[in-house]
Amino acid sequence: MADKWLRAFRSAGDSCARCGTKTRLLQSYCPECKAFVNSTLTQYSAAARNVLAHSGPLGPEWITLHEWLFGARIPRKHALDTIRADALTWLNRYATYALSDGIITDDELATFRQAARAFELEPAAITHIESQLLREQMLGEIRQGRLPTVQIPGLHLPTDEYCYMVAGATRWRDLQAGPTPSQGQLAITNRKIRFIAQQHGGEIPLSKVQRVSYLDRTTVLIESTARSLSGRFSVPDAEYTSILVDTALRIDRRILLPDNGDRPTRHIPAHVKSAVFQRDRGACVECGANSYLEYDHIIPFSRGGASTEGNVQLLCRACNLAKGARV
Incomplete structure (x- = not known):
C-alpha cells in the first residue's frame, strides 16, 4: 500500500504542465518551458490588471486575454494564481459599489458570483463578501416594505395582527x-x-x-x-x-418609502463612487480597513448632505455604525 501511494505521489508531479515531458519531482515545468512560462505570466499579470481596471472579468477583453493564454499552453489556474490579490480587490470594489445604495438586486448578486467563478477562487475566499451581499439584499427588501411573517409558539394573536x-x-x-x-x-x-x-x-x-x-x-x-x-x-x-x-x-403610519422623483436622492452616482474609491485608496478613512466598506455621507443625507465627491467618504461598517448620523 505504501509503495502504491508513493508511485501515485511521484506521478502527480513528474511531467511538465505545458509540454508533458518528464520533470523532477514537484517541478511544474521542465527547464525548457520554465523561462517562457515565467515571462508569459509576467505579461499576463500586467495585462490582467489593466483589464480589471477598465472592463472587468466578464467582458470580451478578459476572454481575449485567456484565449492568448490558452494559445501559450499555460494552465489557466497557474495564471490566475498570480492575480489572486487583484481578483479579491476587484470583488471587494464591486461589492462596495453594489452596497452603496442599500439595495442588492438579483442581477448584482449574479454578476458577483459569475466574476468569482471567472477568477476560479475557492469559496472560502469570498464567503464573507457574498454573505454581506446576501444580508444587504435581505435588509434592502425589508426597507422596501417586504416584511417576513413568523409564528409565535403559544401566543394567539387577533386575526388582524401578524x-x-x-x-x-x-x-x-x-x-x-x-x-x-x-x-x-x-x-x-x-x-x-x-x-x-x-x-x-x-x-x-x-x-x-x-x-x-x-x-x-x-x-x-x-x-x-x-x-x-x-x-x-x-x-x-x-x-x-x-x-x-x-x-x-x-x-x-401609511408613509410611503422615499422615491427618486424630483426629491434629493441618497443614490451616489457611479463617477462619484469611482473617484472616492480612488481618493481613499480603497480603505476606511478612519481605521484603514479594506473590507466591509461602505460609502458614507460626511454631512448626513438626512441633514441635507449631497451625494458629491466632497461629501462622500469610505468607511468600514464598524466605523460607519459608530458615526451614525453625526457629522
Missing part, C-alpha cells in the same frame, strides 16, 4: 442599583411591540413608538411616548431589528 419577528431578548431597566436585566422574547407585529417575559413584560402599540435605533450590534433603544416598554434591549441582531421596526412604523 408577527414580523420574534427573538430572544434581554430588557435592561435602569434602577437605582444599576442596570437590571429581564430575560424574555421581543416580538414585533403589525400592531405592537411586545416583550414576552415572566417578569417585567409588556407591550406598546406602534402608534406610540417614536423610534427604534441600534446602539451597537446587539443593543436596540426603543423610544416611545409611554414608559411601559421604553429603554434598551439586547437582541441577536440589532441592525436587523431596528430596520424591521422602522419599516413597520412607516407602514403603520
